[in-house]
Amino acid sequence: MRRLRLTKTRLGISITNVDVSWLVRSGTKHVQGNWKYTLIEWLNGMIPHLSLPLEASEEELKACLTDGTVLCSILNKLIPGSVEMGGNSEPGPAYVKRFLAVMDEMKLPRFQLTDLEQGNMAPVLQCLRTLRASFKFYGEEESMENYSRKRWNVPRVDLEGTDLSLGSLVTSGKHSAIDREQRRWNSLDSKFQYLRGSVASDKVQDMPHPMEGSQPDLSDITFLEAINSSSLDNASTKSLFSIVSKILDERIERKNGDVPHPVACILRTLVQLIERRTSTQAHILKNQNSLFKSREEKYRAKVRALETLSVGTTEENQVVSNQLEQIKIEKTKIEEKEKLEEQNVLRLKKERNHSDVKISTLKQELEMAKRAHEQHCLQLQAQLEETKVESDKKLKELECLFIDSKKKVKELESFSESKSRKWKKKECAYQRFIDSQYGALQELRVAFESTKHEVLKTKRSYLEEFNYLGQKLKGLIDAAENYHAVLAENRRLYNEVQDLKGNIRVYCRIRPFLTGQNKKQTTIEYVGENGELVVVNPVKQGKDNHRLFKFNKVFGPEVTQEEVFLDTQPLIRSVLDGYNVCIFAYGQTGSGKTYTMSGPSVSSREDWGVNYRALNDLFQISQNRRNSILYEVGVQMVEIYNEQVRDLLSSDGPQKRYPLFSFSWFSFILKHITLC
Ligand SMILES: Nc1ncnc2c1ncn2[C@@H]1O[C@H](COP(=O)(O)OP(=O)(O)OP(=O)(O)O)[C@@H](O)[C@H]1O
Numbered sequence: 001m002r003r004l005r006l007t008k009t010r011l012g013i014s015i016t017n018v019d020v021s022w023l024v025r026s027g028t029k030h031v032q033g034n035w036k037y038t039l040i041e042w043l044n045g046m047i048p049h050l051s052l053p054l055e056a057s058e059e060e061l062k063a064c065l066t067d068g069t070v071l072c073s074i075l076n077k078l079i080p081g082s083v084e085m086g087g088n089s090e091p092g093p094a095y096v097k098r099f100l101a102v103m104d105e106m107k108l109p110r111f112q113l114t115d116l117e118q119g120n121m122a123p124v125l126q127c128l129r130t131l132r133a134s135f136k137f138y139g140e141e142e143s144m145e146n147y148s149r150k151r152w153n154v155p156r157v158d159l160e161g162t163d164l165s166l167g168s169l170v171t172s173g174k175h176s177a178i179d180r181e182q183r184r185w186n187s188l189d190s191k192f193q194y195l196r197g198s199v200a201s202d203k204v205q206d207m208p209h210p211m212e213g214s215q216p217d218l219s220d221i222t223f224l225e226a227i228n229s230s231s232l233d234n235a236s237t238k239s240l241f242s243i244v245s246k247i248l249d250e251r252i253e254r255k256n257g258d259v260p261h262p263v264a265c266i267l268r269t270l271v272q273l274i275e276r277r278t279s280t281q282a283h284i285l286k287n288q289n290s291l292f293k294s295r296e297e298k299y300r301a302k303v304r305a306l307e308t309l310s311v312g313t314t315e316e317n318q319v320v321s322n323q324l325e326q327i328k329i330e331k332t333k334i335e336e337k338e339k340l341e342e343q344n345v346l347r348l349k350k351e352r353n354h355s356d357v358k359i360s361t362l363k364q365e366l367e368m369a370k371r372a373h374e375q376h377c378l379q380l381q382a383q384l385e386e387t388k389v390e391s392d393k394k395l396k397e398l399e400c401l402f403i404d405s406k407k408k409v410k411e412l413e414s415f416s417e418s419k420s421r422k423w424k425k426k427e428c429a430y431q432r433f434i435d436s437q438y439g440a441l442q443e444l445r446v447a448f449e450s451t452k453h454e455v456l457k458t459k460r461s462y463l464e465e466f467n468y469l470g471q472k473l474k475g476l477i478d479a480a481e482n483y484h485a486v487l488a489e490n491r492r493l494y495n496e497v498q499d500l501k502g503n504i505r506v507y508c509r510i511r512p513f514l515t516g517q518n519k520k521q522t523t524i525e526y527v528g529e530n531g532e533l534v535v536v537n538p539v540k541q542g543k544d545n546h547r548l549f550k551f552n553k554v555f556g557p558e559v560t561q562e563e564v565f566l567d568t569q570p571l572i573r574s575v576l577d578g579y580n581v582c583i584f585a586y587g588q589t590g591s592g593k594t595y596t597m598s599g600p601s602v603s604s605r606e607d608w609g610v611n612y613r614a615l616n617d618l619f620q621i622s623q624n625r626r627n628s629i630l631y632e633v634g635v636q637m638v639e640i641y642n643e644q645v646r647d648l649l650s651s652d653g654p655q656k657r658y659p660l661f662s663f664s665w666f667s668f669i670l671k672h673i674t675l676c
Pocket residue numbers: 510511512514557587588589590591592593594595596600
């Protein structure tokens with residue numbers, strides 16, 4: 001593996017083989033502490049539009065380097081034309097592979113493609129630091145192109161007598177072939193510089209340097225220390241010569257011809273080293289000389305070809321100038337367009353501000369809507385929870401109902417099975433019953449037929465009887481018409497009989513002795529069949545001892561209530577034919593008036609007096625005649641006592657009284673009774 005060393009000595013800067021990691025470890029504190037910062041700064045310097053932040057992370061570096069564009073651009077910056085970019089090829093792993101190929105070509109440490117793809121940035125950054133260190137020799141701030149251009153104008157030491165400057169070609173820069181050729185030359189020159197610095201380290205050390213030779217870099221004091229170290233390997237050949245000459249001068253000044261053994265050993269070592277270097281350098285120079293000569297021939301041939309190509313550039317320059325004018329015109333147009341675009345940009349900025357305001361308001365509205373939506377969601381969630389709880393309850397209830405219904409279904413199934421068995425039994429019984437009924441029905445049909453014949457026969461007989469009865473009814477209707485006439489005649493005759501009997505009838509009822517009364521003290525001496533009554537008054541003498549009374553009829557003490565009523569019944573019935581009838585009882589206190597008219601007890605039908613029996617008889621007759629005559633019955637019961645008439649049915653009771661003389665018929669009765 002090729003390693004580079006950049007050693008800064010008092011003699012100047014030279015390139016030797018050294019481990020780069022050593023360079024990092026032994027560098028200045030600034031480089032050691034900020035190597036990443038320095039590397040990013042270098043990358044930004046190499047590619048201005050990169051603008052990587054100094055604190056960029058490895059991820060950002062990976063993102064920056066992963067498509068290989070930056071890597072190839074850096075290489076092209078350091079060694080123009082070393083990597084092809086653009087054309088049909090697109091950025092990506094192909095670019096990285098090209099970069100790695102150039103690194104391999106320059107024999108610089110490289111990384112693997114997978115390191116960059118997997119983000120293992122340590123080897124990638126190490127490679128870039130090596131690349132940077134390799135070209136740091138020419139100055140960090142200068143691009144390789146600029147450096148190359150300067151170098152072309154200065155005759156190089158290692159290409160003595162060969163002026164490879166293409167400054168005139170580079171400055172013209174109007175021909176694409178010339179540009180390509182220049183880039184190729186620059187690339188070759190960069191590669192040459194690289195080879196010069198890396199391959200021929202010993203050779204370069206021996207090359208004359210502007211600052212070399214002024215002062216020996218090793219003193220007498222450090223000399224012996226350097227003998228035992230490897231410092232001599234790094235010392236220049238001229239320094240070694242200086243040391244040798246100094247040792248010899250000292251020996252001469254001391255006039256001591258003897259050379260100590262150690263000094264002799266040193267001298268021998270120094271001389272052997274110098275001889276080895278010289279022979280090696282001579283061999284390398286010889287090879288390089290032949291290589292450079294061959295390359296010089298190639299370059300000269302190319303220069304000649306380019307010179308022939310540059311002859312025809314005058315006419316082409318004219319064309320190019322015309323094109324340049326057109327380009328200027330187009331440039332002015334483009335500038336005008338840029339102004340318009342700037343105006344458009346301002347307008348768009350205003351619109352953007354306006355839209356920003358709108359967006360902010362919309363954001364606020366969106367936030368409010370979001371809050372409302374969240375509240376609504378919370379409410380819905382709460383409702384959902386409630387509904388869920390209710391549904392769980394209902395589900396449990398339904399489960400209970402389902403279990404109950406299952407039980408009921410089982411019970412119903414068993415019940416239905418038992419019922420079906422019963423129904424089957426009943427069906428069999430009914431079937432038997434139906435069969436028996438069918439037999440009975442057949443018998444009934446036969447009986448029906450016979451009955452039908454009998455009914456028809458009876459119907460015919462009924463018709464005959466009906467006709468017969470119709471004839472009879474017609475006769476009865478005729479008789480009924482005669483009946484009303486007969487009835488009217490009967491009434492007339494009946495009332496005439498009553499009149500003949502007398503409109504005013506006076507009956508006498510003898511009260512039996514009450515319990516405790518002496519029956520021997522009776523005053524009744526004789527009761528005749530035609531109403532005669534003889535009363536004895538023992539107090540009076542003579543003619544007044546016996547007194548005869550004449551009544552329509554005299555009822556004895558043994559006469560029942562019904563017998564008394566039967567004599568009054570015809571008079572009472574004549575009321576229904578429109579006659580006025582009055583029945584009243586007259587007598588002293590305790591003679592039996594109430595007993596006769598009302599009876600001792602209403603509960604016993606036999607004890608009913610004239611009043612109850614008369615009313616009962618009238619209602620029965622009116623009921624019998626309800627189809628032909630409608631009767632209205634009114635009842636009035638009065639009591640005359642001490643010449644005062646009292647209404648016995650009035651709710652006011654004894655308080656309601658009627659004036660006695662308003663009843664003319666009553667005064668007549670009283671007179672008549674008085675006469676009797
Ligand atoms: N025919 C009779 N048979 C049996 N007992 C009778 C008969 N007539 C009346 N009495 C009895 O005689 C008593 C007096 O009769 P009742 O009260 O009817 O007399 P009265 O004329 O209404 O008396 P007053 O004028 O004071 O009301 C009663 O105890 C009654 O039962």
